[in-house]
Amino acid sequence: MRDDALRDLVRARAERPESIAAAAAARRRRPLVGPTGRLMLIAADHPARGALGVGDRRMAMASRTDLLDRLLVALSRPGVDGVLVTAELAEDLMLLGALDDKVVIGSMNRGGIPGTAFEFDDRFTAYSADALAAANLDGGKLLLRIDPSDRASADTLEASSRAVSGLAARGLMAMVEPFWVRRDSSGKPVNDLSPDAMIRTISIAQGLGTTSAHTWLKVPVVAEMERVMEASTLPALLLGGDPTQAPEETYAAWQKALQLPTVLGLVVGRTLLYPPGDDVAAAVDTAVSLL
Template sequence: MITDAQWAELLHTRATDPGAIGEAYVNRRRRERLLSERGTLFLVAADHPARGALGVGADPLAMADRRSLLERLLIALANPDVDGLLATPDVVEELLLLDGLHGKIVIGSMNRGGLAGADWEIDDRFTAYDVPSIASSGLDGGKMLLRIVYEDPYTIRTLEACARAVSDLAGHGLMAMVEPLPYRRDESGALVLDRDPVALTHAVAVAAGLGVTSAHTWLKLPAPEDPSALDATTLPVVVLGGVPSVDVADDLTSWATALRHPAVRGLVVGRTLLYPPGGDVAGAVEAAAKILRGEGR
């Protein structure tokens, strides 16, 4: 938990000492290896707020309380099986000031401009970390969202920007985590995830070919019911949490199934673990860690 004194100090530092953030980046104790000793990677994700996606379940503002979000992240990061964090600069920097990221992998979220529900949502412009800031801040890589809608011309802009970021991150020897998701518009014009395994397979093939090299590219994918999408690449894959199911057990089962595939190296999960039914963050994180350790699958 964050004490009242820690919270007051964080707010005071934010207002009076912006240079402390740069110092915190420099002083972060980095981990030497990206993968754990088991060869896996388990990250908690908290880049949803920067895209205006604050809802969890029936609560449209679940992630809006920043103190609560940070407390939940610190609980998750305290689990020794959690390797690190995926987040935007504001969240990363708050956790740095709270000394919550020493010895952890930190992946900076890059394109958050496709605001949830916006007319331009598919135009996922890079509005958070860029490659120079990821490299100079000593982060371990950058993550980019690539929603592919064949009927939307904004897709090509995001494709081009992601390709450039993949190339630039590789030039620094840093991970490029690409999240390719096939989307379509329903009868009302709203964007919905296309769960057709063929569509996901196409998205995987497109993402794998981005940039001048794929040497440092990882893919962040939903757990597919059909493994054909995972068979479409040799790139390392992490399974995303996505929108939480009504029953967390269903999520755990789908992750366990995906983790059996040799290309899948780990999990990157946010809301499902940070806002579980009943509020037991530590218990939800440990349940996912057991799945990753191979217990019960």
């Protein structure tokens, strides 16, 4: 990002904070799913959990201007429908005029910081359903990690249920990302990506709230995807994995899963924003070609 563009952005925030609400209100919206019936979203809500690493680059996402530059490139590519972001990124992108005619999903619960004692007390510290509606956005995403050994998971379940109901009441997408958690030999919590664990969490996630009319699932590509996706009739988006190891195999797995009837698209973040060689446009184009 050029220095003058950064200064303009900071000046707007410092001198005209009301310009953020004005930009949100004026944003041109589009249907959630376009003519192709597919949805391609770029995720960049990782820093709000303190997750700044990409592969062996420990602080890859530390520069906000670099992240914005990468997002602008990704959003400019044909076939990219929108973004999944927290409020400050959505507001920067709106002030930069990059979110017209794009789907914008706001990330909601960012309080469960990895590696902390409160990781599974996953508070809703970002968008609320009311705030998403007020910001003229298209939906909200919530992470649902269930650790059977941690009582705090029950509070996350309850808060997630309220969020799904609140989003539905406002006609906004509720994107639910479910994981069952197990403990490794050192006691560290890790997502259980076995087919049975995914079926179990999908079954729980789709039952959240007073209605599932606006609920979508965000799921990783795991073994036995055909059997896993039979657990639900809700629309689903694939959570893009990390293809730094054997990327051709990763893309092939995405493409195969995209043939399943409930899978309508991709949500991919660091994989495309920080690809090997840093060619964001080429990485995004490859992912779009799979749809």
